[in-house]
Amino acid sequence: MDFLDELxxxxxxxxxxxxxxxxxxxxxxxxxxSLFGFSYSQALKEIQDHRSDLSRSRISDSHWEMVRAExxxxxxxxxxxxxxxxFKAPKPPTIQVPIHSQNYLLRLExxxxxxxxxxxxxxxxxxxxxxxxxxxxxxxxxxxxxxxAARNNIIASLSEDKSCFQxxxxxxxxxxxxxxxxSAYPTLGIDATMPQHRPSSADDPSLVPSQDQxxxxxxxxxxxxxxxxxxxxxxxxxxxxxxxxxxxSLTTWGGKYKxxxxxxxxxxxxxxxxxxxxxxxxxxxxxxxxxxxxxxCELILEDKKVRGLTFRFVGDPQGT
Numbered sequence: 001m002d003f004l005d006e007l008x009x010x011x012x013x014x015x016x017x018x019x020x021x022x023x024x025x026x027x028x029x030x031x032x033x034s035l036f037g038f039s040y041s042q043a044l045k046e047i048q049d050h051r052s053d054l055s056r057s058r059i060s061d062s063h064w065e066m067v068r069a070e071x072x073x074x075x076x077x078x079x080x081x082x083x084x085x086x087f088k089a090p091k092p093p094t095i096q097v098p099i100h101s102q103n104y105l106l107r108l109e110x111x112x113x114x115x116x117x118x119x120x121x122x123x124x125x126x127x128x129x130x131x132x133x134x135x136x137x138x139x140x141x142x143x144x145x146x147x148x149a150a151r152n153n154i155i156a157s158l159s160e161d162k163s164c165f166q167x168x169x170x171x172x173x174x175x176x177x178x179x180x181x182x183s184a185y186p187t188l189g190i191d192a193t194m195p196q197h198r199p200s201s202a203d204d205p206s207l208v209p210s211q212d213q214x215x216x217x218x219x220x221x222x223x224x225x226x227x228x229x230x231x232x233x234x235x236x237x238x239x240x241x242x243x244x245x246x247x248x249s250l251t252t253w254g255g256k257y258k259x260x261x262x263x264x265x266x267x268x269x270x271x272x273x274x275x276x277x278x279x280x281x282x283x284x285x286x287x288x289x290x291x292x293x294x295x296x297c298e299l300i301l302e303d304k305k306v307r308g309l310t311f312r313f314v315g316d317p318q319g320t
Contacts, residue, residue, distance in 0.1 A: 037165035122150035189247015217308030221270035222258035243272035259313035
């Protein structure tokens, strides 16, 4: 830096000491998102921090005029170019997750803001499922569902591009439903491997309901027995029937959540609800999360017995 540049720098610093930093506008934020791989909120914060840092290194007007044409063609303005001089995109850590049935929701934003980009980076042959939701500020957000392998591929792709962007992954936790077509497994309160519980034929009632059978009765014993909760989840006015199931008992986990566990010889009273299709069932499984699993059971309604399903707690409530 020559003597004139030094004087200019000192003058700029003195002037800006008494000036309140401008609030970043939309174009500035989009520019920083594109150039540096930031999310919207990250770009906003980085611009604000940059403008508030009066000790930062500045480039002179003469230097900017020398490189302006080239840098504006790359999408920079003077401020972003100044920031790029000391901004070094950290290499995202190499994170490997077990490649199994675990799924994740990825928010579409920043350098992964479209299905095509995600599909290419994740090395997918088909478009992933899309979900619409809201972020922590209540603003609309779009997510897509990926498995562990696709998640690893996204992280590796960003690392190869030397992007500092941190993608938003949310663990997609839902109650598992894996009903055997050849045994009573899983059924509330019984060990399906015992000889007395083995089906005698393909028409054995212990094989009902089947994996994809709808409509199907579900037994609810906790918050799902609250009509306001169920109405919000399914978008329908729920119609319950009083019911009970045998082979289980209720306990709690986390100090407040009800948990149905195996207890042969015992009974639990609650409500029965007829689930119409797989879409309703998926909403229920996501609500219950991976802390539960779908199991077969026999529901005793007011006037009859029916084969149905319920959510059984997975694991030890005391150890959760």
